[in-house]
Amino acid sequence: MAVGTVHNKDKFLNKIAHSLGRERKTSGVVRPEWKHLPQYEVYKGMSQDELAHHLEDQCQRIHTVCKRATSQTLPNVLKEAIEELGGKSIVNWDDPRFEEYNLTKTFEEFASVEGNELHVWDPNLGEENIKFAERANIGITFSDTTLAESGTVMLLSDKGKGRSVSLLPATHLVIIPKSTIVPRMSQAATKVHKMAQAGRVPSCVNFISGPSNSADIELNLVVGVHGPIKATYIIVEDK
């Protein structure tokens, strides 16, 4: 990747140091051990089952349909969820987890129905992916980490995992392996922090909690603005 440019840094930072009444600090600053760490106490020590229950509860508050499945029932639950969201056209990530969970056949069947369209994100197709996602009815993704407290899925971008899939279609369907559920954003943040320490953070880390919404008109909550209008989660027992 090309290295970018920096403009006007030293003058700017010198001014800050001057205001702070000391010499510029270019090294030696260590993040302190914070005196209070309440964030790790939330849902501490809970089992995956308990966390899954909290996640389900929270989904009700964020206008998100939450379904449960085992690896055996997942194909059917997925099919049902797709139907409830209105079917028609689907854009999927190119993600090996679809195959791991034996969903290839479900999608083949979906695509074989006349009038239905299926598109799997393909970097080689460039802009075509975005155009399809823009007119797709459903975008389907897998959660990389799931936050029980806020009903949030963390999606990490990658070649096959386009940002548009969770954004442009009218609805968003997320498959959540139960093992990905953690208490709250803190655990996910620590994961990304470790990636940063190791030298690479994905270009886009999305924390998504249900459908898009707005309360800008008289504080009335409207579900569905620029992002998806509906969201469905399927929590699946790991294989």
Added chain:
Amino acid sequence: MGIKTSDDKFFTRVDKGINNDFMRKAVSGAQERMQGRRLDSISALGDWEDWRNLAEEIRQHTLENLDFYLEQLADNVVKNGGNIFFAETAEEANEYIKSVVASKEAKKIIKSKSMVTEEISMNQALESLGCEVIESDLGEWILQLDDHDPPSHIVVPALHKNKEQIRETFADKRGYKRTSDPKEMALFAREQLRKDFLEAEVGITGCNFAVAESGSISLVTNEGNARMATTIPKTQITVMGMERIVPTWEELDVLVSMLARSAVGQKLTSYVTGLTGTKEEGDVDGPEEFHLVVVDNGRSKILGTQFQSALQCIRCAACINVCPVYRHVGGHSYGSIYPGPIGAVLNPLLGDYDEWKELPYASTLCGACTEVCPVKIPLHNLLIEHRRVMVEQAGKAPFAEKLAMKGYAFAASSPSVYNVGTKTAPSVMGPYSKNGLISNGPGPVKLWTDIRDLPELSKGKDKFRTWFENRDKGGE
């Protein structure tokens, strides 16, 4: 423009606010709902005071080492293929942004909500290039369509407008034909703006927090517009106030968690997006070019002063949502894009005391703002501090007030003078009393009695001192 939104004088703005019935109903209703939601959402977090202490510690540490963290940010931004421009003034920031836009020959720019771009009047600067700059936050879009009506709240910018007014604006400007149902109007905005998102060459965003360790920026939204502005356009420009930075993703978690709760009573907003540099090799969506503009615009003169804590602000508006003054006068009365208690603190710092001299006095010092602030800015104390600076350093205090305060201090620190004064006061006030009340007093008392009665001052045997003395002598 800058932070200033009105040429009216302070009390003219206040009068307009007080007489705007719809706005006042909307604001008081909003305050109550927001407060309820905020309390619900923090109750589940365990000890909220621990969270506030942590947030304060994070913000203080970051500000104390701001040059270090900004340098770390810069190193990581360029490592990830981005460009970073440090702008000391609004003009520098706008010049740079204009040069980027011009180099792309961009005609259409899509924007997500950003206070700092308002602060530097970036839209006007870009419009001077002949570009169309489109606000994509629903509230901001409404205001933009309505001939640039200024925002009245930092989180809900169109709070002062009712749905009928919004429907009319849509109808006038965009030929909207449906009802004033917020759902229908939001859907209309989705349709209208979707085209703009797909066509815009440049997306411009604000930044809730930059993350130094990875050179990332984060965007906290509910509508998804910030994601749109950073997913489709080929060029992304992000503008941030220089203080909006955290050391690592772990501190980002803490501040975002508190921001969502304090601002809108949500555990997290629908979207919290962390963006690092340009899109990576093989990525289809995301920007090919990324520019981060770090803006000082007066902030460095707050650093290192007794007002430094004001830079801890995360722009959640919790102080606005509890402020009893804001409740009655509304956001436009403050005359700035930053209303409410934080505005009353910030405006004289970003601007000057001449322009903003009334704001520090437009507070009863009730402390509601200080109590809710998630990052523990002692807002009401900073307002007192402004008053002190105006009196002691800026020479802004009215002569009569100075004299009165000198007299007060003399009396209140010399009991003999105090006693003579308090004994003669009732007879001075005597002529104004009627049935034990004063309803039309002299001098400064008149300001009090303009709207309320004053009890007749106690005298002689009615006074506590007389009672206590007599009792000491054995009589009651």
Added chain:
Amino acid sequence: MKVSLFLTCLADVVYPASVGKSTVEILERFGCEVDFPKKQTCCGQPAFNSGYHRETKEVAKHMINVFKDAEYVVSPSGSCTTMLHEYPHLFEDDPEWKQKAEQLKSKSYELTQFLVDVLKITDVGAKLNAKATYHTSCHMTRLLGVKEAPMTLLKSVEGLEFTELPNKEQCCGFGGTFSVKMVPISEQMVNEKVQHIEETDAEVLVGADLGCLMNIGGRINRQGKAIKVMHIAEVLNSK
């Protein structure tokens, strides 16, 4: 136990003996020996809140001297007690006076706070047949942190029918000089307060700060409403 009364200038100059008298009688009923240092004046808040801190220091030094030998300082005002607690901040650059100010702070209490926290009293044995509501003054609740004590004591008053004030945490619009500097805003605030008081159908409005009561009471009188305003000391001393 020896207690020195800090009457406050409003109870001294504006209001008749009743508030101070009630305070003394309640304290004596519970075994306190009450003295009244005659040289006391005002806490300095008018100057402090207006930004006249040099002037405030003069007043503060005087008050520190007045109460220097007191064992406890008790005041029928949350706001003025808060101001006494503010003194140490005034003397950040003056260690000698700062230490004296700390001393005064550590022995100063608002009346109900003193009764509940120091004397451990929850029932004062008062009687008052009335429908009442209570105004929680801002400085007392938020800055001094006294929230429960007045309620604890009011609940023990026989015959008192109590209704909570809607939006009780909201400021009444007094704010010291705010009430004369920002008259139009203050007016709206006190109007809303009076309206909420009326909604409770209370005959008596009780408060622990004469500043607020003078403001709210003044507005009630101006509007010709039949609501009586009482200081909490007067209520707790009713028989």
